């Protein structure tokens with residue numbers, strides 16, 4: 001049942017003003033932070049039939065029961081910032097917008113925790129904690145809009161993960177609505193969740209809403225001991241920065257956060273009018289926290305580690321600017337109509353080599369990709385290349401997916417993995433988890449036999465026609481797209497991004513000065529050479 005009937009029945013559950021089948025609203029909910037190529041609609045039905053905004057767990061239960069009765073898929077959505085089709089339907093159905101479940105239920109200093117509804121943003125949790133003299137451990141850099149339920153469901157790492165762990169480590173307890181309409185509580189609100197039994201909390205973290213809908217969570221909080229002290233270092237290139245980062249991961253200190261950007265990203269920022277360090281082909285920002293003596297010791301160790309890669313310490317002002325902008329790295333999206341990000345995890349020891357391979361792929365495909373990223377733990381680097389592209393142009397938008405495939409291959413070949421999200425990366429499940437993928441698919445069938453919970457994601461490549469696309473076919477398709485990208489003129493020739501490839505540092509500043517690239521494969525080239533973009 002679709003159309004008016006379902007709308008009426010949903011309105012009876014949540015109220016008329018919280019349901020809509022309006023054409024424009026449905027069109028808006030068929031988009032998320034990064035556009036998908038428009039041709040995606042031939043494969044996936046990304047437009048929901050109806051949008052519902054629940055206000056309580058009991059309403060979510062009734063919506064799920066209705067969906068099961070009518071065999072209509074449900075796509076849960078927070079702020080839609082995960083990208084790559086994570087919060088888009090694959091076969092229409094009900095879009096469940098949880099951003100309206102946005103109350104901080106309580107902050108409990110006694111148990112160092114905050115219980116919140118799933119649609120509360122991480123920034124709101126941080127504010128609520130701050131008001132009680134406490135703080136959140138780690139949070140996504142998209143905290144200003146990303147919801148608690150969304151980050152947990154994506155299972156990411158974020159700012160502070162180096163010290164406090166990934167998304168899963170930030171929670172003690174979850175309330176989840178299952179596909180059969182039951183409400184399950186996982187973990188313990190007041191103490192650590194390491195009881196005998198399977199870790200149900202971890203089962204829902206990273207599940208992308210395919211096993212149930214998170215409606216509430218208890219987030220761990222921490223006492224505040226001084227402010228975070230940022231330091232920043234400039235390197236000749238990302239390759240050299242990778243060496244400094246590896247040394248830091250082997251040192252005795254545990255910084256709060258370690259992040260990095262490459263020369264192309266700095267160039268993009270400069271183009272936006274931001275001030276960036278002179279002669280920097282990469283910048284690493286290391287945020288420290290703790291007792292002043294601890295911070296002092298950590299600063300010395302950090303400086304020595306960064307020095308091993310030739311890093312030079314930037315001023316406190318430059319470090320503060322880099323840290324203050326930690327949630328705004330993707331402002332570079334303003335440079336083009338669209339931005340497609342990728343993300344892979346690689347071992348810290350392989351980071352240097354992976355950097356070279358990624359640049360090789362970028363150059364091979366004639367792309368202009370910037371690279372940002374963070375160090376997730378002592379052994380894990382999260383590399384986030386991004387590509388500014390007019391994704392309304394079919395071949396460019398689609399072909400960039402070929403780059404994502406190359407990126408995945410590089411990560412896997414170096415003992416890493418793709419950060420699997422959305423409808424595009426379900427094909428990697430077997431490559432990443434091996435036999436474990438069968439266990440996951442079995443779990444999905446056991447918990448959601450009707451297949452109503454966010455179908456076509458994570459454990460299955462599902463399309464609008466109910467065709468399960470074999471992962472090999474999807475993989476070959478992405479390879480083909482990479483090959484198509486190779487046949488297109490390189491970005492420099494088209495002037496889409498301007499500027500030479502990702503490596504290298506610049507001589508001179510943006511304000512009127514010519515920018516000269518003096519290191520890397522574009523050696524000697526000037527920014528004006530055959531390029532558009534006004535630089």
Ligand SMILES: Cc1cc2nc3c(=O)[nH]c(=O)nc-3n(C[C@H](O)[C@H](O)[C@H](O)COP(=O)(O)OP(=O)(O)OC[C@H]3O[C@@H](n4cnc5c(N)ncnc54)[C@H](O)[C@@H]3O)c2cc1C
Pocket residue numbers: 033075076077078079080081082083086087088098118139140141142145146147148149150151152153154155156157158159208209210212213214215327330454
């Ligand atoms: C500028 C920028 C910076 C980012 N920085 C980071 C970062 O530092 N770390 C990181 O990990 N990611 C990062 N991301 C990716 C993304 O922002 C995060 O994963 C974010 O936490 C997703 O939250 P959301 O509310 O937007 O979720 P959505 O994108 O709406 O949803 C994410 C997934 O979870 C499902 N879902 C949403 N809510 C629920 C729920 N309540 N129950 C069950 N399933 C649900 C959706 O169906 C979807 O599959 C960044 C993105 C941007 C644009």
